[in-house]
Amino acid sequence: DGGITQSPKYLFRKEGQNVTLSCEQNLNHDAMYWYRQDPGQGLRLIYYSQIVNDFQKGDIAEGYSVSREKKESFPLTVTSAQKNPTAFYLCASSFDRDQPQHFGDGTRLSIL
Amino acid sequence: GENVEQHPSTLSVQEGDSAVIKCTYSDSASNYFPWYKQELGKGPQLIIDIRSNVGEKKDQRIAVTLNKTAKHFSLHITETQPEDSAVYFCAARGTGTASKLTFGTGTRLQVTL
Numbered sequence: 001d002g003g004i005t006q007s008p009k010y011l012f013r014k015e016g017q018n019v020t021l022s023c024e025q026n027l028n029h030d031a032m033y034w035y036r037q038d039p040g041q042g043l044r045l046i047y048y049s050q051i052v053n054d055f056q057k058g059d060i061a062e063g064y065s066v067s068r069e070k071k072e073s074f075p076l077t078v079t080s081a082q083k084n085p086t087a088f089y090l091c092a093s094s095f096d097r098d099q100p101q102h103f104g105d106g107t108r109l110s111i112l
Numbered sequence: 113g114e115n116v117e118q119h120p121s122t123l124s125v126q127e128g129d130s131a132v133i134k135c136t137y138s139d140s141a142s143n144y145f146p147w148y149k150q151e152l153g154k155g156p157q158l159i160i161d162i163r164s165n166v167g168e169k170k171d172q173r174i175a176v177t178l179n180k181t182a183k184h185f186s187l188h189i190t191e192t193q194p195e196d197s198a199v200y201f202c203a204a205r206g207t208g209t210a211s212k213l214t215f216g217t218g219t220r221l222q223v224t225l
Contacts, residue, residue, distance in 0.1 A: 040218075041217055046211055092155075104155050108153050
């Protein structure tokens with residue numbers, strides 16, 4: 001089945017630690033996105049990539065980093081510089097920026 | 113940048129009734145408006161979308177209308193069923209090389225028996 005796989009489903013971070021969230025897609029999509037979702041709020045864009053080896057900051061990129069070395073993969077690192085990392089993180093992809101975005105089932109990150 | 117407002121934040125309807133969720137947007141250049149349904153612990157699922165060259169689109173019990181002059185668009189669900197209970201998000205996308213989706217804050221729909 002084609003789709004977007006996010007792992008792990010739940011992740012815990014200690015103070016001062018970097019953690020990496022995985023996002024893999026087998027839909028042959030060029031564009032990939034990371035969003036953050038907080039209770040009672042809409043989705044906010046962290047980073048996006050329209051093609052391999054290229055990515056741009058979204059609205060709330062501070063404290064996060066990404067890479068796009070392969071078309072299928074777009075990992076997100078939550079660094080220790082992100083002071084409020086507790087949230088639900090969603091990855092999405094689309095054929096290109098003008099096509100509909102489809103989402104994975106998210107990773108919930110909590111602080112120990 | 114784009115700003116999207118969504119109302120109501122919660123909506124309770126009886127099974128079989130209709131539900132309407134409304135969104136307004138600020139950027140008159142926005143040209144794409146998707147609606148997503150999110151169930152607990154899951155990612156949002158695209159249920160319907162509309163582009164700015166169309167005023168209305170329907171898919172079975174779900175319809176979306178767009179009023180470009182007033183800069184608002186609405187989701188209509190008819191003959192609601194318990195499985196329609198979820199959080200619904202609207203979004204708008206502007207034009208340009210940096211165009212991106214801006215989401216509303218969501219509507220929690222509860223369909224009661």
